[in-house]
Amino acid sequence: MSTKPDDTTIAAWIGLSRAQRVATAGIEARLKAAGFPPLAWYDALWELERAGGEGLRPFELERALLFEQYNLSRLIDRLEKAGLVVRRACPNDKRGQVLAITPEGLKLRCEMWGVYAPAIEAAVGAKLDAEEAKVLAGLLAKLAITSA
Amino acid sequence: MSTKPDDTTIAAWIGLSRAQRVATAGIEARLKAAGFPPLAWYDALWELERAGGEGLRPFELERALLFEQYNLSRLIDRLEKAGLVVRRACPNDKRGQVLAITPEGLKLRCEMWGVYAPAIEAAVGAKLDAEEAKVLAGLLAKLAITSA
DNA sequence: CCTACTTAGATGCAACTGCATCAAATTCAC
DNA sequence: GTGAATTTGATGCAGTTGCATCTAAGTAGG
Secondary structure (H helix, E strand, O other): OOOOOOHHHHHHHHHHHHHHHHHHHHHHHHHHHOOOOOHHHHHHHHHHHHHHHHOEOHHHHHHHHOOOHHHHHHHHHHHHHOOOEEEEEOOOOOOOEEEEEOHHHHHHHHHHHHHHHHHHHHHOHHHOOHHHHHHHHHHHHHHHOOOO | OOOOOOHHHHHHHHHHHHHHHHHHHHHHHHHHHOOOOOHHHHHHHHHHHHHHHHOEOHHHHHHHHOOOHHHHHHHHHHHHHOOOEEEEEOOOOOOOEEEEEOHHHHHHHHHHHHHHHHHHHHHOHHHOOHHHHHHHHHHHHHHHOOOO
């Protein structure tokens, strides 16, 4: 390892960076224009919704979202203050807590999807055919694997 | 437009987001560990280096890097304070300025590449073969096109 | 020219992030 | 079991980003 990247690798890296910025900027702009909070809120709410009544420990959410610990801690503060999430004491581990989405959280998550979904379509779907999207998803999945 | 994305499109979007985070985190971590400033500094220095003696107007750099205007303005402040870049008055347009990289800037850009290059290889090159990298770069380029 | 409009760049303020560190609970090794 | 090491989550502080707005200079339209 630690060799030099070839030109195609560099092109892929730059493309990754730019494509993600363009797509994210477009999607975030639509959410903001519709008066919704940023994507990170959606992601957190969605994970909690998928987790169901069980809820999730903050550290689990942290790993699912690839968030820094301190960022997640403060995101939860904001979500809680907004009434979208509740922190409950964790029965097994007295250090910890269990997070659960509230009905308001469910509602917001759902409303956001109404804007988020067409935004994804515009930022990604409209620029690729079905086969391309499939290939892209596969290649990106390889990059996301953290070998460490 | 504004239709719903299909599952592959959603998978591509999520993959884009995660792959970029994983790759960027790895690369930034290596730069930081080597005592270097963040990637944004590299990008700005590299653009200015490519522009050569002509230099670049801030708004050109802004578009090249997809930076917000106020972020670029302050990034230039920091680069200038660090002696890596100089702001010169623009002869044609008295509102504006021309940016140029200094010898110190050239030196730092070059030293950073020594860490950045293997970091790209580790984050991207090592996870894809040559053909995959090529295909990925092509697909990502399509996403970066801003139709507006 | 003179007013209206646009463009280039800076900046005050609030929100957010990163870093370092902390306290408390749990786990591990002996 | 007891002390060391690890894990969970919070937080003070400094640095950065986002928003809104501002000034100055260029560009039109009459």
